[in-house]
Amino acid sequence: MNKIVTIQQSIMAEDEKFADAIRADNGKRGLLMVNLIGSPGCGKTTLLEKTAEARRLSFAVIEGDLATSRDAERLAKHDIPVVQVNTHGGCHLEANVVQKAMEALPLDTLDVLFVENVGNLVCPAEFDLGEDFKVALLSTPEGADKPLKYPYLFTSSEVILLTKADLLPYLNFDMDMFTRDVAHLNPSAKTVHVDSLSGRGLDEWLAILEERVREKKAHAL
Amino acid sequence: MHEFSLVESIVDSLLTMQQDAGWRRIVQVQLRVGVLRQVFPDILSFAFETVTRGTPLEGTKLVVEEVPLAFRCLDCGTTWGDEGGTCPCCGSIQRETLAGMELIIQSLEVEEPPS
Structure with a gap:
């Protein structure tokens, strides 16, 4: 006898x-958690280095990479607490791994915990790590067509950073297409044009973080 | 290749359910997958076959139902589909996603032990 059983479970x-446990813990602590997602080489680590140099926020980083601890070494030079997680071929981080990595960090002294996800526009967007919001990074050389090609990331991110904006004069980046597609996918996203090397856009990026840190801390009490 | 991660989660859940409920066999699994989730049904089926080989789920059929996008305007209540954007009625950017993000085990067809 066969029967149909309704499950409706994620x-x-x-x-x-x-992810829910991480979110609940960080809620009590008033710690803002931000999940950075973008392609390899789009400037995730450089953005974090510049965020550290600004000295406006106290933060730590969980670094997800397939292999090596190069990114962690770069950040450690800026006196940022870093935990490196090597996924050994895995294309994304998952919440159980992040929860373990968090044990090694001084969470009570931080404003923000960044997760620098594995460089990839697809899988990292799918996995909830318990973050407050996702940030999608797209570098200008990757091309303006990427938001529509990777719609889940750009739909589910609260902030979209267009990095390497200083290269725009040398590229045929279709800004109208980018602006139109982002507005179509995610009309309420905050989009910031960033050039980490010159510092353009960093003030706007930091202001977004500072505002969210204030909100988070206010809700913790 | 996140299809393999998803399949591992599905298989773990199904094996637990089967053990708890005492079903003889799970004949078919119905999934609901939102179009925004970038899940490729063929790769999902291939991953499911590979991962279940040699387990009690070998031979279980996986059926994937794709769920189209749906949004609702938070200002005027209009609902619309396609790939999103602003409200076609009032132009508001305040919207909620009603459908298109699902990753759900919807139902199972199971074979019960003889009573």
Whole structure:
């Protein structure tokens, strides 16, 4: 005798439990958690280095990479607490791994915990790590067509950073297409043009973070 | 290749459910997957076959139902589909996503032990 059983359970139910636990802990602590997602070489680590140099926020980083601890070494030079997680071929971080990495960090002394996800526009967007919001990074040489090609990331991110904006004069980046597609996918996203090397856009980026840190701390009390 | 991660989660859940409920076999699994989730049904089926080989789920059929996008305007209540954007009625950017992000085990067809 066969029968149909209704389940209606999220496929990621197990991982969501870890993500929910992280979110609840950070809520009590008043710690803002931000998940940075973008392609390899789009400038995630450089953005974090410049964020450190600004000395406006106290933060730590969980670094996800397939291999090596190069990014962690770069950040450690700026006296940023860093935990490197090597995924050994895995294309994204998952909440259970992040929860373990958090144990090694001085969470009570921080304003922000960044997760620098594995360089990839697809899978990292799918996995809830317990963050307050995702930031999508797109560098100008990657091309303006990427938001529509990777719609889940650009739809689910609260902030979209267009990095390497200083290269625009040398590229045929279609800014109208980018602006139109982002407005179509995610009309309420905050989009910032950033050039980390010259510092353009960093003030706007830091102001967004500072505002969210204030909100987070206010809600913790 | 996040299809493999998803399949591992699905398989873990199904094996637990089967053990708890005492079903003889799970014949078919119905998934609901939102179009925004970038899940490729063929790769999902291939991953499911590979991961379940040699387990009690070998031979279980995986059926993927794609769920189209739907938004609702938070200002005027209009609902619309396609790939998003602003409200077609009032132009508001304040919207909620009603559908298109699902990753759900919807239902199972199971074979019960003889009573």
